[in-house]
Amino acid sequence: xxxxxxxxxxxDRAFRASWLFSxxxxxxxxxxxxxxxxxxIYWTITTSFKAAPDVMRGNLVPWVDxxxxxxxxxxxxxxxxxxxxxxxxxxxxxKRFWNSTIVALSSSALAVVLGxxxxxxxxxxxxxxxxxxxxxxxxxxxxxxxLPPVVLALPFLVLYKELALLDTRIGxxxxxxxxxxxxxxxxxxxxxxxIPTELEEAALVDGLSIWGAFVSIILPIALPGMVAAFILSxxxxxxxxxxxxxxxxxxxxxLPVMVASQTGSQGISWWSMAALSTAAILPLxxxxxxxxxxxxxxxxxxxxx
Amino acid sequence: xxxxxHLHVVTGDAIGDRRRAFGLxxxxxxxxxVALVAAVQALDAAGVVGLGLGNWRPTLYAWVAFxxxxxxxxxxxxxxxxxxxxxxxxxxxxxVSIVIFPLIFALGIAxxxxxLSSPDGRQFNGxxxxxxxxxxxxxxxxxxxxxxxxxxIAVEYAIAFGLAxxxxxxxxxxxxxxxxxxxxxxLSPVAVSWMIGKSMLEARFGPMxxxxxxxxxxxPSFFGTPEIARATIxxxxxxxxxxxxxxxxxxxxxxxxxxxxxxxxxxxxxAWRRFWEITFPLMLPVSITAILIRIIFKLKLADIIINVxxxxxxxxxxxxxxxxxxxxxxxxxxxxxxxxxxxxxxxIVVAMTVLIKLAERWMRPRY
Numbered sequence: 001x002x003x004x005x006x007x008x009x010x011x012d013r014a015f016r017a018s019w020l021f022s023x024x025x026x027x028x029x030x031x032x033x034x035x036x037x038x039x040x041i042y043w044t045i046t047t048s049f050k051a052a053p054d055v056m057r058g059n060l061v062p063w064v065d066x067x068x069x070x071x072x073x074x075x076x077x078x079x080x081x082x083x084x085x086x087x088x089x090x091x092x093x094x095k096r097f098w099n100s101t102i103v104a105l106s107s108s109a110l111a112v113v114l115g116x117x118x119x120x121x122x123x124x125x126x127x128x129x130x131x132x133x134x135x136x137x138x139x140x141x142x143x144x145x146x147l148p149p150v151v152l153a154l155p156f157l158v159l160y161k162e163l164a165l166l167d168t169r170i171g172x173x174x175x176x177x178x179x180x181x182x183x184x185x186x187x188x189x190x191x192x193x194x195i196p197t198e199l200e201e202a203a204l205v206d207g208l209s210i211w212g213a214f215v216s217i218i219l220p221i222a223l224p225g226m227v228a229a230f231i232l233s234x235x236x237x238x239x240x241x242x243x244x245x246x247x248x249x250x251x252x253x254x255l256p257v258m259v260a261s262q263t264g265s266q267g268i269s270w271w272s273m274a275a276l277s278t279a280a281i282l283p284l285x286x287x288x289x290x291x292x293x294x295x296x297x298x299x300x301x302x303x304x305x
Numbered sequence: 306x307x308x309x310x311h312l313h314v315v316t317g318d319a320i321g322d323r324r325r326a327f328g329l330x331x332x333x334x335x336x337x338x339v340a341l342v343a344a345v346q347a348l349d350a351a352g353v354v355g356l357g358l359g360n361w362r363p364t365l366y367a368w369v370a371f372x373x374x375x376x377x378x379x380x381x382x383x384x385x386x387x388x389x390x391x392x393x394x395x396x397x398x399x400x401v402s403i404v405i406f407p408l409i410f411a412l413g414i415a416x417x418x419x420x421l422s423s424p425d426g427r428q429f430n431g432x433x434x435x436x437x438x439x440x441x442x443x444x445x446x447x448x449x450x451x452x453x454x455x456x457x458i459a460v461e462y463a464i465a466f467g468l469a470x471x472x473x474x475x476x477x478x479x480x481x482x483x484x485x486x487x488x489x490x491x492l493s494p495v496a497v498s499w500m501i502g503k504s505m506l507e508a509r510f511g512p513m514x515x516x517x518x519x520x521x522x523x524x525p526s527f528f529g530t531p532e533i534a535r536a537t538i539x540x541x542x543x544x545x546x547x548x549x550x551x552x553x554x555x556x557x558x559x560x561x562x563x564x565x566x567x568x569x570x571x572x573x574x575x576a577w578r579r580f581w582e583i584t585f586p587l588m589l590p591v592s593i594t595a596i597l598i599r600i601i602f603k604l605k606l607a608d609i610i611i612n613v614x615x616x617x618x619x620x621x622x623x624x625x626x627x628x629x630x631x632x633x634x635x636x637x638x639x640x641x642x643x644x645x646x647x648x649x650x651x652x653i654v655v656a657m658t659v660l661i662k663l664a665e666r667w668m669r670p671r672y
Contacts, residue, residue, distance in 0.1 A: 026471055026474055026476060027476070029467075029471055030471055030476065030482050033468060033471075033486065034482060034485045034486070036544070037485050037486055037488055037489055038485060038488070039512075040489075040497070040500045040501050040505060040544075041488065041492075041500075043500065043504070043505055043512060044496075044500045044504075047504065055510060056509075056510050057510075058510055058512060058515050060512070114395055114396040114399055115396065117391075117392045117393070117395065117396065118392060118393045118395075118396035118397070120392055121389065121390070121392025121393040122392075122393060124392075125389045125392070127389075127390065127393060129390075129397075137393060137397070140397075140400070141396070141397075141400065144400060144404060145601055146601055146604075146653060146654065146657055147404065147650065148604055148605050148625075148626060148646070148649060148650060148653060149605060149607075149626070150605075150607070150625065150626040150629050150630070150646045150649065151408070151411065151643075151646040151647060151649070151650045152404070152407055152408075152411075153629075153630075153633075153646070154411070154414065154629075154633060154639050154642050154643045154646065155407040155408070155410045155411040155414060155643065156407055157421075157633075157639065158410075158414065158421075158639060159407055159410060162360055162361045163360055163361050163362055163365050164359065164360040164362055174403060175403070177399070178399070178400065178403045178404065181396065181399075181400065185396070209388070210385070210388060210389060211388060211391075214392075235490070235491055238493065239492070239493035239494060239495070241493070241494060241495045241608045241611075241612075242605075242607055242608060242611075242626070242630070245611075245630075246630070246633070255493075256493050256494075256495040256496070256608075257495075259493075259495050259496055259499060260495045260498075260611075260612050270504065273499055273503075273504070274500075274504070276499075277496040277499050277500050280493050280495070280496040281491070281492045281493060281496045281500075284491040284492065284493070285488060285491060285492075287491065288484065288487055288488055288490075288491040289484055289488075292480075292483065292484045292487055295487065295552075296483070296487070296552050296555075296556070299549065299552040299553060299556075300552060300553060300555075300556030
């Protein structure tokens with residue numbers, strides 16, 4: 001006869017049950033939201049491999065429900081059997097993709113350069129331009145964030161027409177730089193404020209000029225912040241649609257505009273739209289997975305004082 | 306900005322008279338060049354002199370040259386001080402030339418009747434556009450929609466806070482969940498509007514329609530009635546932007562010292578009370594920042610609407626931006642569209658100023 005002598009008290013057992021319950025609730029909620037986040041992406045990627053009947057029947061799992069085919073990639077001229085053949089669609093697609101890449105990369109780079117310098121200046125020196133002090137200048141930069149794109153869109157349409165910048169990549173780059181500049185300045189100001197000024201003082205005593213100290217001492221320390229600002233800008237500029245739709249037509253059209261125009265013109269051929277959407281989202285998904293740390297750092301900057 | 310911890314550098318600059326004269330001459334000369342080129346171009350455009358310049362590029366180049374000379378002139382005229390202002394000057398000049406000029410230009414366009422497709426060109430028509438706006442039910446409808454869309458932020462905030470709390474709890478695979486939760490923010494709104502709006506919500510065989518039928522909704526249509534269509538747009542926009550608020554709130558949560566919660570736990574406070582009496586009040590400043598930023602992004606909402614519903618049914622889902630976009634696309638009406646945009650800007654600036662002032666009052670500690 002063996003009987004248990006020591007038992008958990010009534011309150012401890014209740015605690016264990018409630019702990020288990022809270023664990024289950026937390027993981028349940030996490031998994032539910034993960035599904036909500038991932039399902040559209042999964043749906044898009046798999047749909048690009050589905051034939052029409054598979055879409056109609058709502059088949060979801062490849063190889064189990066339906067046999068994946070290269071339909072989506074073939075419609076872009078990128079499937080294994082078409083990749084070496086001539087394809088006008090592929091040329092068009094690659095051109096748009098290239099436009100998007102160039103515009104996003106160069107406007108983000110320009111914004112980071114301009115914004116870092118401005119943020120550094122604002123965090124270190126007292127300026128006085130006319131009536132404007134440092135806080136006014138900061139406000140002047142950050143207030144651009146409030147400006148809705150629609151206010152600039154139509155004047156720019158007319159202005160760019162006069163300047164022959166309509167439908168050029170340079171025109172888009174300038175505008176995109178403007179839209180992300182306040183965000184960069186916000187992140188970088190936070191970044192520079194956390195670097196002690198003693199570092200530059202020491203460098204200046206050692207004979208560096210102020211720009212020399214900035215470039216060789218401060219920039220390397222602030223690099224993670226700059227990467228964060230750059231990636232956030234990249235996300236915003238890669239995805240930008242509104243200005244691109246208004247200001248570009250044939251030469252400088254970007255990928256989002258191409259995706260949007262496909263939905264309108266030729267009805268919906270599911271696989272090709274899915275392949276196009278996949279191409280539009282995949283680069284940033286990769287960036288998100290690989291550089292998540294920087295994105296979070298960038299967005300958290302300024303939120304927490 | 307804190308004024309105390311600025312970098313102090315003492316430098317002796319000996320700027321001679323000739324150097325000063327050169328600097329002044331440089332800046333003034335470049336300024337005169339811009340004025341000259343602009344004047345010649347204006348004459349050319351008016352047809353007084355026939356140079357046959359196709360566009361205003363020369364003026365643009367002159368302006369760029371002036372900006373460079375101005376920056377250079379700062380260094381020549383002010384030495385070390387000038388080098389310091391060189392940090393801010395390029396960005397400031399950039400913003401001024403890209404925002405301020407077009408805004409002034411926009412004011413001119415806003416009060417004129419200018420249809421890009423008509424050959425008459427621009428005609429000043431005073432307050433006609435304003436009068437037209439006053440009687441335009443679709444514009445007011447779009448403004449009212451913006452209020453609804455903005456109010457939806459309250460729900461988004463609650464969800465984002467919940468998710469941030471989940472991510473901040475003791476969980477495994479935290480990094481995995483963080484990456485996954487972040488992903489929707491990375492997706493292009495245009496792609497999202499196809500992925501979700503056009504394919505998943507397709508009424509016949511989209512997976513969401515199937516799911517809705519399984520739940521017992523006979524004829525699921527996500528864009529049929531104005532209310533449902535608006536709600537669907539809100540959900541899609543929320544899906545993309547919840548991570549933005551979530552990350553900010555998560556950063557705030559991680560900055561709260563653990564001792565506070567532990568002390569309250571020792572004192573016997575329940576999890577519910579700990580949240581409302583410690584976490585939530587401490588998170589108030591972060592929350593307000595997150596919400597303000599979210600409002601700013603929400604006010605630009607357009608891409609999804611343009612691509613999914615094009616404002617339909619009957620303008621029920623229109624945001625101001627998408628309405629103006631169609632005003633231009635369908636009617637090429639630049640003058641009227643610009644006036645609508647400027648009116649919207651004024652509304653936004655007033656509303657945001659009031660909000661920021663209120664936020665400052667709330668954020669001030671009360672005891």
